[in-house]
Amino acid sequence: MAKTEGELTWQDIETGGIVTEPGNASQYQTGAWRSQRPTYDFSKCIKCGICQLFCPEGCIEQNEDGYFEANLYYCKGCGICARECWPRVITMVEEEE
Amino acid sequence: MAIRKGIEVSIGLGDAVKLCDADVVAAYPITPQTHIVEHLAELVADGELDAEFIPVESEHSAMSACLGSAAAGARTFTATAGQGLELMHEVLYVASSMRLPIVMAVANRALSAPLSVWGDHSDMMAVRDTGWIQIVTENGQEAIDNTICAFRIGEDKRVLLPVMVHLDGFHLTHVIEPMLFPEQSEVDGFLPPNQYPLPLDPDKPVAMGDFGPPIVYSEAKLAQERILRAAKPVILECWQEFGKAFGRHYLPVEHYHSEGARVLLLTMGSFSETAMVTVDKMRGEGRDVGLIRLRLWRPFPFAELRQAVKDADVLIVLDRAISFGGPGGAVGSEIKAALYNESKKPKIVSFIGGLGGRDITAEGFEEIIKRGMEIAEKGSENEYEIFGVRGE
Numbered sequence: 001m002a003k004t005e006g007e008l009t010w011q012d013i014e015t016g017g018i019v020t021e022p023g024n025a026s027q028y029q030t031g032a033w034r035s036q037r038p039t040y041d042f043s044k045c046i047k048c049g050i051c052q053l054f055c056p057e058g059c060i061e062q063n064e065d066g067y068f069e070a071n072l073y074y075c076k077g078c079g080i081c082a083r084e085c086w087p088r089v090i091t092m093v094e095e096e097e
Numbered sequence: 098m099a100i101r102k103g104i105e106v107s108i109g110l111g112d113a114v115k116l117c118d119a120d121v122v123a124a125y126p127i128t129p130q131t132h133i134v135e136h137l138a139e140l141v142a143d144g145e146l147d148a149e150f151i152p153v154e155s156e157h158s159a160m161s162a163c164l165g166s167a168a169a170g171a172r173t174f175t176a177t178a179g180q181g182l183e184l185m186h187e188v189l190y191v192a193s194s195m196r197l198p199i200v201m202a203v204a205n206r207a208l209s210a211p212l213s214v215w216g217d218h219s220d221m222m223a224v225r226d227t228g229w230i231q232i233v234t235e236n237g238q239e240a241i242d243n244t245i246c247a248f249r250i251g252e253d254k255r256v257l258l259p260v261m262v263h264l265d266g267f268h269l270t271h272v273i274e275p276m277l278f279p280e281q282s283e284v285d286g287f288l289p290p291n292q293y294p295l296p297l298d299p300d301k302p303v304a305m306g307d308f309g310p311p312i313v314y315s316e317a318k319l320a321q322e323r324i325l326r327a328a329k330p331v332i333l334e335c336w337q338e339f340g341k342a343f344g345r346h347y348l349p350v351e352h353y354h355s356e357g358a359r360v361l362l363l364t365m366g367s368f369s370e371t372a373m374v375t376v377d378k379m380r381g382e383g384r385d386v387g388l389i390r391l392r393l394w395r396p397f398p399f400a401e402l403r404q405a406v407k408d409a410d411v412l413i414v415l416d417r418a419i420s421f422g423g424p425g426g427a428v429g430s431e432i433k434a435a436l437y438n439e440s441k442k443p444k445i446v447s448f449i450g451g452l453g454g455r456d457i458t459a460e461g462f463e464e465i466i467k468r469g470m471e472i473a474e475k476g477s478e479n480e481y482e483i484f485g486v487r488g489e
Contacts, residue, residue, distance in 0.1 A: 005312045010319040015257060016196030017317050018295050019304035028310070 030057065034077030036092040042067045045089045051081035099277040099343070106237035107132030107270045109278070110176075110202055113241035115146045116284040117200075117248045120171035120291075123151035123162035127181040128214045129266035130204040134176055156181040160188035160199075167197035167259075168305055170296035172248065175199065178266055179206030179213075182220045186227070192259045193228030194321050195306055198251035198293070199259040201229075202244065204266040205366065205417075207453040215454020216266035218365065218417035221394065222427040228321055230260040230328055231394040233365045237274040240264040242345055245284060250335050252291045256328045263394070265367040267454065279343060287342050329396050349398035350405045351390040354380060358387030361409045361443065362466055365391045365428065368415070368457055375462035386466055391428065399435050406436070412443040413469035415484075417451045425449065425481035444473040450484035461485060 003012060005027065014020060042065075051068050052060040059074035060081065070081065082090040102109070110133050114122070122141070124134040140146040149166075153159045159175050166173040177185060182203055192199055205221055207213040221231065230250060234240040240262060247260035264270060279287075295303055309317050333349070340346040353373050355361055364372050369390040376388045389405050389412075391398075406412050416426020424430040429447035436442040446469040451457050457465070465484055472482070 005310070008313055008316055010316040010323065013313070013317050013320040015295060016194065016305065017307060017309060018195075019307045020295070022302065022304075025308075 029073055030076050031071075031073045034072075034075060035095055036077040036079060037072060037075065037095055038070050038077075038079075038081055038090045039093050040067065040069060041089050041091070044087045046087055048087075051085050051090065054080050054084045056080060099279050099283075101275055101277050103273055103275045105132060105271065105273050106240060106264065106276070107204075108136050109237055109241050109274075109276050110244055110264070111136035111140060112278060113244045114174050114200075115140050116279065116281060117174075117245055117288055118172065119146070119148050119174040121149045121151065121163070121166035121173045122175065123153055123159045123166065123173070124175045124177070125153055125156050125159045125181060127156070127178050129206060129216070129270045130176045130178040130181070130202070132270065133202055133204070137174070156184040157188060160185040160192065163199045163201075164188065164192055164195065164197055165297075167192070167199050167293070168195070168297050170291060170293040172252070172291045173197075173199045174201070176202040176204065178204040179208055179220045182224060183208065186224065189224055189227040189229060189259075191306065193325075194317070196257040196321075196324070197259060198248075198257055198291070200244065200247040200251060201259065201261050202240070203261050203263045204270045205263055206266040213453040214266070216268055216417075217452045217454070218263075219419075219452075221261075221263050222416075222418040222420070224261070225395060225427060228258070228325060229395060230256075230258055230325070230332065231263060232260065233263045233392055233394055234269070235367050235369045235390065237264075237269060237272070238276045238345065239347070240269060241276055241278070242339065242343070243347070245279075245288060246335050246339055246347070248291075249288050250328065250332050252289075252293070253331050253335075254292075254294060256324070256331050257293070258325060258328060263366065268367040277343075277345075283342065287339065325396050329393075329398065332393065347392060348401070349391075349393035350401040351392050352405065353388035353390065355387030355389050355405060355409075357408060359385040359409060360411045360466065360470055361387050361389050361406055361413065362462065362469075363389045363391060363412060363414045363428070363432065365394070365415075366417070368417070368451055371457065371459055372462045374459040375466065378459065379463060379466065397431065397435070402432065402435055403439060406443055407439070407441055409443040411446065411470055411473040413446045413448065413466060415451070415457075415465065416447065416449045416481075419449055419452070419483075429481060446472045446477075447481035448484050449481055452483075455485065457484065
């Protein structure tokens with residue numbers, strides 16, 4: 001897609017709103033919905049990956065050190081990862097600005 | 098050479114769908130539409146029409162099946178009436194906004210309660226904002242002609258929208274009428290094969306009916322509104338071509354002795370033919386009256402309507418549905434809105450009548466016209482009057 005969603009005019013809308021480009025849902029920034037975000041104390045993390053399994057958004061990946069971390073472009077801040085993380089690595093904090 | 102047959106209009110309409118070589122018919126039977134789809138089911142069962150007939154469990158499913166069928170590029174037909182159209186309601190918006198060319202005959206019927214299987218335009222008015230092209234017919238010939246036109250208009254690449262062909266329940270669906278049926282070769286020449294541009298195709302996958310967040314929804318709706326308005330020239334072109342091919346001519350606003358008439362009556366559907374009798378009689382008595390019939394309900398023919406009524410002093414509008422708690426009938430209020438900014442416009446008098454199968458005779462139309470002229474002259478406290486209702 002040449003234009004982002006915010007640049008599309010009515011003339012750019014495909015016939016019937018058909019989506020012709022596969023996989024473009026990845027452009028949708030669901031992270032903008034978030035009112036709390038996860039923070040991490042990786043010193044407690046045992047890299048079990050239970051947060052990744054429970055994340056309904058599927059937005060948790062391993063970072064370069066192997067720790068599991070949410071991609072904040074997509075993370076909606078639901079807090080399920082913090083609830084499920086039994087070593088208590090994850091703490092939800094209020095988004096400010 | 099056309100074949101002239103005297104048969105029930107519903108059967109004729111089914112035969113017209115066969116002439117159009119529909120691929121899929123998904124429908125649920127409901128009075129007074131039943132004979133149309135019963136006949137199509139027979140045609141498919143007897144091998145006369147090579148189509149899938151999907152006997153669904155409800156009208157909601159009928160329209161949903163039509164979505165899938167049209168999305169796959171199949172020529173798709175359904176028919177319904179009254180409560181059935183209302184049960185389809187939410188899916189009607191999906192059909193138009195996904196730009197799926199479905200043709201649907203609507204055997205216009207009143208809405209419950211009290212339960213009524215008889216005719217009026219409540220069902221048509223309730224779906225006026227669903228984004229479908231809506232053509233209103235006055236007799237069986239018009240219903241079959243416009244069914245053929247509806248496929249050509251809806252499937253046109255400049256349009257790609259669903260089309261409703263309205264015909265009055267019982268008054269049209271259940272009468273036996275002589276109708277001219279074109280030859281198969283003539284219909285084949287007039288109606289090109291359906292070539293939906295982006296059909297569901299495993300080799301070229303697309304996503305249809307997707308999520309539209311606030312950042313694109315307004316743009317999607319404006320695109321839909323523009324395409325429905327842009328359909329009008331294609332509709333006119335289709336009717337012109339139909340006239341050339343078959344010798345019967347259709348206009349968005351039809352005239353009957355309306356040129357230069359001081360008093361105009363406006364009607365829709367089969368009652369227009371009765372109103373013509375009244376206009377003939379009153380003109381014979383030296384009264385300066387004419388008749389306007391609204392054929393194209395959506396897209397609304399603003400320019401043609403303004404042109405048709407600009408020289409009249411009085412315009413009497415008959416609605417066959419009530420907009421409860423509103424300004425009167427939908428047709429009357431839309432016509433008032435269409436003329437509001439015109440510097441020269443007639444006085445508009447709004448009547449509601451013919452509800453739930455109640456007839457309006459030629460004498461009744463004479464009363465409506467005379468009462469309308471009286472209201473235009475003296476004024477009225479009411480936004481509208483209901484014709485022929487008992488009680489003060």
